[in-house]
Amino acid sequence: MENPTRQAAISALLDELATNCERPFGDARAMPPGVYTSAEFLSLEEREIFSKEWQCVGRASALGKPGDYLTASIANQPIVVLRDEQMGLRAMSNVCLHRMSVLLEGRGNIRRIICPYHAWNYGLDGGLKGAPLMEQQSGFCKESYKLPAVRCEEWQGWIYVTLDQNAQPVHTQLAQLSELIDAYGMTDYIETFHEEHVWDTNWKILAENFMESYHLPMLHRATVGPHSRLEEMECPPGYPAFNYHWITKEASLPIGNAHPDNNRLTGHWRKTTALLAVYPTHLITLTPGYFWYLVLQPRGVGKVHIRFGGGLAPEFITDPEANAHMATLKSLLDEVNAEDKRGVEAVFRGVNAPLAKPGHLSHLERPNYDFARYLASKLAAR
Structure with missing residues (x-):
């Protein structure tokens, strides 16, 4: 449940921002200080902007061959963008489906995505290819595991990703x-x-x-x-x-x-x-x-x-x-x-x-x- 005092403060800050934006440009002011200093305002941005909007993560030319990848995070979701074997551009969750470790860091080139924690490993399509000793668990089915895809598009040579499946291209x-x-x-x-x-x-x-x-x-x-x-x-x-x-x-x-x-x-x-x-x-x-x-x-x-x-x-x-x-x-x-x-x-x-x-x-x-x-x-x- 949200703190009523904090919610009232955010509402007042949004009202102040909106009032300024309703002024004609000739009378416009800079944004109020709380827009930059409020943790609650940032949480609202994470929820309403970063989890929904398209965001750039780099240049497509940086991924020049199969297995080239870069990593990023949008709205606290780690993602990896890579070139698959067919030179297609893919984005997917960068979190292991086993115990939820982050998989890759930075930029580089890989043949498989290997978890640094327990060595579960995934192909460039996100499908699970190997999981050490897991065949001893009767309920485990390797084919049921695939890293969740993230929407990924290219514009003017830039790579954009979004968590919103309904966002306009x-x-x-x-x-x-x-x-x-x-x-x-x-x-x-x-x-x-x-x-x-x-x-x-x-x-x-x-x-x-x-x-x-x-x-x-x-x-x-x-x-x-x-x-x-x-x-x-x-x-x-x-x-x-x-x-x-x-x-x-x-x-x-x-x-x-x-x-x-x-x-x-x-x-x-x-x-x-x-x-x-x-x-x-x-x-x-x-x-x-x-x-x-x-x-x-x-x-x-x-x-x-x-x-x-x-x-x-x-x-x-x-x-x-x-x-x-x-x-x-x-x-x-x-x-x-x-x-x-x-x-x-x-x-x-x-x-x-x-x-x-x-x-x-x-x-x-x-x-x-x-x-x-x-x-x-x-x-x-x-």
């Missing part, structure tokens, strides 16, 4: 986004690095930081800030499943603009960067020459697990200077991430302060307003 939910960015050919971009980190902040603070470029001149004054002019940024209204904004400029790095061999992009698109936020947690910077991304997973209200990766457009992959370009980009992104980490951890300390109070949003923070409206729409239906 990813390509349907993101149809408008496909129309906006198809000319980039993001499906063919190749991931060249992948890392995982944990930062001391709330997942939404990091998501919002990515969604707006208003902070670039100040927070990133030692890196990309001097090249960031606020008047170059366009922040159109978002859509139900995503928001986005554009920056059109002559890039400071050669790979920020289209390669001479790129015949997909024309005119200003050859030097336009798209910043994409696919709800709830997939954040992409897509340029004509490279991409980088964050995929977020909350670890309580004050920590967020981050999948951080990036790579090059196909023309730069085949360019003789590809390695040098990617090394330069990775070095820059590491510095930018360090600046962002300081910024979002400072915000988390601030939202916990007794006198913290949200202020008006800039016109360049339209994506943050749309993100708040997304959260309100999902959580109000509780």
Whole structure:
């Protein structure tokens, strides 16, 4: 039974969030502090968002041969995504059907999924192939065991999973986004690095930081800030499943603009960067020459697990200077991430302060307003 006092506090917080979202954008404020600090609010997110929405877990190109796998967790459910023997993409529960140990960790390549506890082992289709000494139990039937499947789809080269069997297909939910960015050919971009980190902040603070470029001149004054002019940024209204904004400029790095061999992009698109936020947690910077991304997973209200990766457009992959370009980009992104980490951890300390109070949003923070409206729409239906 829910604690009435806590339930009343959550209802009041949701009312405050909804009231702000009902304001016209010109009068909108940042979200209230409790959205970031309340454990009950996070529990509501786990139930109404993370257990139902499509969530990205990485690039399909990272799973290049049979047995390649990656692991993730959505709404406290460990999952594994792998290439089967026919090079099909499969997702399934990453929990043993015997005594419920987690099976695989990280990324790698396997012939079978072997439980580290009692060596029950499963094929790449999830079916149980072996269980030591279990034939001595008359009630045991190996054929009755198969790891539960999890819905898995690919969009623009990304792997998405969901626990909701009734969710609309990813390509349907993101149809408008496909129309906006198809000319980039993001499906063919190749991931060249992948890392995982944990930062001391709330997942939404990091998501919002990515969604707006208003902070670039100040927070990133030692890196990309001097090249960031606020008047170059366009922040159109978002859509139900995503928001986005554009920056059109002559890039400071050669790979920020289209390669001479790129015949997909024309005119200003050859030097336009798209910043994409696919709800709830997939954040992409897509340029004509490279991409980088964050995929977020909350670890309580004050920590967020981050999948951080990036790579090059196909023309730069085949360019003789590809390695040098990617090394330069990775070095820059590491510095930018360090600046962002300081910024979002400072915000988390601030939202916990007794006198913290949200202020008006800039016109360049339209994506943050749309993100708040997304959260309100999902959580109000509780």
